[in-house]
Amino acid sequence: AQTVTQSQPEMSVQEAETVTLSCTYDTSESDYYLFWYKQPPSRQMILVIRQEAYKQQNATENRFSVNFQKAAKSFSLKISDSQLGDAAMYFCASTYNFNKFYFGSGTKLNVKP
Amino acid sequence: GAGVSQSPRYKVAKRGQDVALRCDPISGHVSLFWYQQALGQGPEFLTYFQNEAQLDKSGLPSDRFFAERPEGSVSTLKIQRTQQEDSAVYLCASSPMGAYYEQYFGPGTRLTVT
Numbered sequence: 306a307q308t309v310t311q312s313q314p315e316m317s318v319q320e321a322e323t324v325t326l327s328c329t330y331d332t333s334e335s336d337y338y339l340f341w342y343k344q345p346p347s348r349q350m351i352l353v354i355r356q357e358a359y360k361q362q363n364a365t366e367n368r369f370s371v372n373f374q375k376a377a378k379s380f381s382l383k384i385s386d387s388q389l390g391d392a393a394m395y396f397c398a399s400t401y402n403f404n405k406f407y408f409g410s411g412t413k414l415n416v417k418p
Numbered sequence: 419g420a421g422v423s424q425s426p427r428y429k430v431a432k433r434g435q436d437v438a439l440r441c442d443p444i445s446g447h448v449s450l451f452w453y454q455q456a457l458g459q460g461p462e463f464l465t466y467f468q469n470e471a472q473l474d475k476s477g478l479p480s481d482r483f484f485a486e487r488p489e490g491s492v493s494t495l496k497i498q499r500t501q502q503e504d505s506a507v508y509l510c511a512s513s514p515m516g517a518y519y520e521q522y523f524g525p526g527t528r529l530t531v532t
Contacts, residue, residue, distance in 0.1 A: 311460075340519070349525050350461075350509070351523070355519055398460075403513070404466050405463050405466060405476070405477070406451070407463070408453075408462070409460050411459070
Protein backbone atom coordinates (compact mmCIF):
# COMPACT_ATOMS: atom_id res chain seq x y z
CA ALA A 306 0.00 0.00 0.00
CA GLN A 307 0.99 3.60 -0.41
CA THR A 308 0.18 6.56 1.79
CA VAL A 309 0.14 10.21 0.83
CA THR A 310 0.26 13.00 3.40
CA GLN A 311 -0.50 16.67 2.93
CA SER A 312 0.20 18.53 6.15
CA GLN A 313 -1.11 21.94 5.07
CA PRO A 314 -4.92 22.03 5.21
CA GLU A 315 -5.00 25.60 3.88
CA MET A 316 -2.58 28.08 2.31
CA SER A 317 -2.89 31.64 1.09
CA VAL A 318 -0.90 33.50 -1.52
CA GLN A 319 -1.01 36.99 -2.95
CA GLU A 320 -1.80 37.26 -6.64
CA ALA A 321 1.40 37.17 -8.76
CA GLU A 322 3.40 35.66 -5.89
CA THR A 323 4.79 32.13 -5.59
CA VAL A 324 3.48 29.43 -3.29
CA THR A 325 4.66 25.91 -2.50
CA LEU A 326 2.36 23.10 -1.43
CA SER A 327 3.89 20.17 0.43
CA CYS A 328 3.35 16.45 0.03
CA THR A 329 5.09 13.43 1.46
CA TYR A 330 4.42 9.83 0.58
CA ASP A 331 5.38 6.37 1.65
CA THR A 332 5.83 3.37 -0.60
CA SER A 333 7.80 0.17 -0.78
CA GLU A 334 7.69 0.18 -4.57
CA SER A 335 10.74 1.16 -6.59
CA ASP A 336 8.76 2.46 -9.55
CA TYR A 337 5.76 4.69 -9.11
CA TYR A 338 4.13 7.88 -10.31
CA LEU A 339 3.21 11.03 -8.44
CA PHE A 340 0.59 13.60 -9.34
CA TRP A 341 -0.89 16.90 -8.35
CA TYR A 342 -4.60 17.38 -9.03
CA LYS A 343 -6.62 20.57 -8.79
CA GLN A 344 -10.26 20.54 -7.69
CA PRO A 345 -12.00 23.89 -8.19
CA PRO A 346 -15.22 24.63 -6.32
CA SER A 347 -17.25 23.04 -9.17
CA ARG A 348 -15.61 19.73 -8.03
CA GLN A 349 -14.35 18.42 -11.37
CA MET A 350 -10.81 17.32 -10.62
CA ILE A 351 -8.14 17.98 -13.23
CA LEU A 352 -4.55 16.82 -13.53
CA VAL A 353 -2.00 19.59 -12.99
CA ILE A 354 1.31 17.78 -13.26
CA ARG A 355 2.83 14.31 -12.98
CA GLN A 356 6.24 12.91 -12.13
CA GLU A 357 7.66 9.49 -12.88
CA ALA A 358 9.78 8.30 -9.98
CA TYR A 359 12.54 6.98 -12.26
CA LYS A 360 13.09 10.43 -13.71
CA GLN A 361 15.49 12.64 -11.81
CA GLN A 362 14.45 15.81 -13.58
CA ASN A 363 11.62 17.69 -11.92
CA ALA A 364 8.48 18.04 -14.02
CA THR A 365 7.34 21.47 -15.16
CA GLU A 366 4.09 22.61 -16.76
CA ASN A 367 4.04 26.33 -17.44
CA ARG A 368 3.68 28.07 -14.04
CA PHE A 369 3.57 24.76 -12.18
CA SER A 370 6.67 22.83 -11.18
CA VAL A 371 7.52 20.15 -8.68
CA ASN A 372 10.40 19.52 -6.32
CA PHE A 373 10.76 15.76 -6.23
CA GLN A 374 13.06 14.47 -3.49
CA LYS A 375 13.00 10.69 -3.87
CA ALA A 376 15.17 9.85 -0.88
CA ALA A 377 13.08 12.06 1.37
CA LYS A 378 9.82 10.86 -0.27
CA SER A 379 8.79 14.43 -0.77
CA PHE A 380 6.88 15.88 -3.71
CA SER A 381 6.04 19.56 -3.43
CA LEU A 382 4.20 21.73 -5.96
CA LYS A 383 5.35 25.25 -6.74
CA ILE A 384 2.94 27.66 -8.35
CA SER A 385 4.60 30.76 -9.77
CA ASP A 386 2.86 34.02 -10.65
CA SER A 387 -0.29 32.89 -8.83
CA GLN A 388 -3.59 33.80 -10.47
CA LEU A 389 -7.09 34.09 -9.05
CA GLY A 390 -8.05 31.03 -11.08
CA ASP A 391 -5.51 28.95 -9.16
CA ALA A 392 -7.75 29.06 -6.08
CA ALA A 393 -8.88 25.48 -5.48
CA MET A 394 -8.24 22.34 -3.49
CA TYR A 395 -5.00 20.66 -4.49
CA PHE A 396 -4.50 16.94 -4.01
CA CYS A 397 -1.28 15.00 -4.16
CA ALA A 398 -1.66 11.42 -5.42
CA SER A 399 0.43 8.36 -6.19
CA THR A 400 0.18 5.04 -7.97
CA TYR A 401 2.55 2.21 -8.81
CA ASN A 402 0.37 0.12 -11.10
CA PHE A 403 -2.31 2.50 -12.44
CA ASN A 404 -4.93 0.18 -11.01
CA LYS A 405 -5.21 2.07 -7.76
CA PHE A 406 -4.48 5.68 -6.91
CA TYR A 407 -3.83 7.03 -3.43
CA PHE A 408 -4.76 10.63 -2.62
CA GLY A 409 -3.76 12.96 0.19
CA SER A 410 -6.30 14.91 2.21
CA GLY A 411 -5.79 18.08 0.18
CA THR A 412 -4.64 21.66 0.61
CA LYS A 413 -7.05 24.52 0.07
CA LEU A 414 -5.30 27.34 -1.76
CA ASN A 415 -6.64 30.86 -1.43
CA VAL A 416 -5.40 33.54 -3.81
CA LYS A 417 -5.71 37.11 -2.60
CA PRO A 418 -6.12 39.91 -5.15
CA GLY B 419 -15.85 15.40 -27.20
CA ALA B 420 -17.85 15.22 -24.02
CA GLY B 421 -16.13 14.63 -20.74
CA VAL B 422 -17.02 12.13 -18.03
CA SER B 423 -20.61 12.54 -16.92
CA GLN B 424 -22.29 11.27 -13.80
CA SER B 425 -25.92 11.05 -12.81
CA PRO B 426 -27.68 11.98 -10.73
CA ARG B 427 -25.65 14.94 -9.55
CA TYR B 428 -27.43 14.90 -6.19
CA LYS B 429 -29.19 12.08 -4.45
CA VAL B 430 -30.97 12.04 -1.12
CA ALA B 431 -31.79 8.62 0.25
CA LYS B 432 -33.42 7.50 3.43
CA ARG B 433 -31.37 5.12 5.52
CA GLY B 434 -31.96 1.60 4.32
CA GLN B 435 -32.79 2.51 0.72
CA ASP B 436 -30.82 1.22 -2.25
CA VAL B 437 -29.21 3.69 -4.65
CA ALA B 438 -27.62 3.42 -8.09
CA LEU B 439 -25.09 5.94 -9.35
CA ARG B 440 -24.21 6.10 -13.02
CA CYS B 441 -20.97 7.00 -14.74
CA ASP B 442 -20.56 7.66 -18.47
CA PRO B 443 -16.83 7.68 -19.21
CA ILE B 444 -15.21 9.35 -22.18
CA SER B 445 -15.87 7.24 -25.26
CA GLY B 446 -13.15 4.70 -25.85
CA HIS B 447 -11.56 5.01 -22.44
CA VAL B 448 -10.44 1.62 -21.23
CA SER B 449 -9.96 2.29 -17.53
CA LEU B 450 -12.66 3.38 -15.14
CA PHE B 451 -12.35 4.20 -11.45
CA TRP B 452 -14.80 4.93 -8.65
CA TYR B 453 -13.82 7.02 -5.64
CA GLN B 454 -15.58 8.08 -2.46
CA GLN B 455 -14.83 11.59 -1.23
CA ALA B 456 -16.00 12.49 2.25
CA LEU B 457 -16.44 16.15 3.12
CA GLY B 458 -13.06 17.87 3.48
CA GLN B 459 -11.12 14.77 2.51
CA GLY B 460 -9.32 13.44 -0.52
CA PRO B 461 -10.81 10.82 -2.81
CA GLU B 462 -10.63 7.26 -1.52
CA PHE B 463 -10.29 4.51 -4.10
CA LEU B 464 -13.25 2.13 -4.34
CA THR B 465 -12.81 0.04 -7.46
CA TYR B 466 -11.16 -0.19 -10.88
CA PHE B 467 -12.33 -1.61 -14.22
CA GLN B 468 -10.35 -2.34 -17.32
CA ASN B 469 -13.00 -2.60 -20.03
CA GLU B 470 -15.67 -4.83 -18.47
CA ALA B 471 -13.34 -6.59 -16.06
CA GLN B 472 -13.30 -5.43 -12.47
CA LEU B 473 -9.62 -5.83 -11.68
CA ASP B 474 -9.52 -4.27 -8.23
CA LYS B 475 -12.36 -3.88 -5.76
CA SER B 476 -10.27 -3.73 -2.65
CA GLY B 477 -11.57 -0.27 -1.72
CA LEU B 478 -15.25 -1.19 -1.52
CA PRO B 479 -16.05 -0.63 2.18
CA SER B 480 -18.57 -3.44 2.58
CA ASP B 481 -20.58 -6.00 0.67
CA ARG B 482 -23.35 -3.41 0.42
CA PHE B 483 -21.31 -1.76 -2.32
CA PHE B 484 -21.35 -3.26 -5.78
CA ALA B 485 -20.06 -1.92 -9.10
CA GLU B 486 -20.46 -3.15 -12.66
CA ARG B 487 -19.47 -2.19 -16.17
CA PRO B 488 -21.08 -4.92 -18.26
CA GLU B 489 -20.24 -3.65 -21.74
CA GLY B 490 -17.01 -1.89 -20.96
CA SER B 491 -18.43 1.60 -21.17
CA VAL B 492 -21.11 2.87 -18.75
CA SER B 493 -20.61 1.88 -15.13
CA THR B 494 -23.01 1.74 -12.21
CA LEU B 495 -22.14 1.88 -8.53
CA LYS B 496 -24.87 0.41 -6.39
CA ILE B 497 -25.17 0.83 -2.66
CA GLN B 498 -27.64 -1.37 -0.86
CA ARG B 499 -29.28 -0.55 2.48
CA THR B 500 -27.64 2.86 2.65
CA GLN B 501 -26.23 4.06 5.97
CA GLN B 502 -25.47 7.59 7.13
CA GLU B 503 -21.74 6.95 6.82
CA ASP B 504 -22.26 6.41 3.08
CA SER B 505 -22.95 10.14 2.70
CA ALA B 506 -20.20 11.47 0.45
CA VAL B 507 -19.42 12.58 -3.08
CA TYR B 508 -18.85 9.65 -5.40
CA LEU B 509 -16.41 10.42 -8.17
CA CYS B 510 -15.89 8.52 -11.37
CA ALA B 511 -12.77 8.82 -13.52
CA SER B 512 -11.69 7.27 -16.81
CA SER B 513 -8.36 6.88 -18.58
CA PRO B 514 -7.45 6.09 -22.18
CA MET B 515 -5.27 3.20 -23.26
CA GLY B 516 -1.64 4.23 -23.42
CA ALA B 517 -2.13 7.11 -20.98
CA TYR B 518 -3.24 5.31 -17.86
CA TYR B 519 -1.84 8.08 -15.69
CA GLU B 520 -4.25 10.60 -17.21
CA GLN B 521 -7.45 10.31 -15.21
CA TYR B 522 -10.40 12.40 -16.37
CA PHE B 523 -12.83 12.98 -13.56
CA GLY B 524 -16.56 13.47 -13.64
CA PRO B 525 -18.38 16.11 -11.55
CA GLY B 526 -19.40 13.56 -8.95
CA THR B 527 -22.66 12.51 -7.33
CA ARG B 528 -23.33 13.94 -3.91
CA LEU B 529 -25.15 11.31 -1.86
CA THR B 530 -26.86 12.34 1.35
CA VAL B 531 -28.35 9.62 3.52
CA THR B 532 -30.92 10.86 6.04
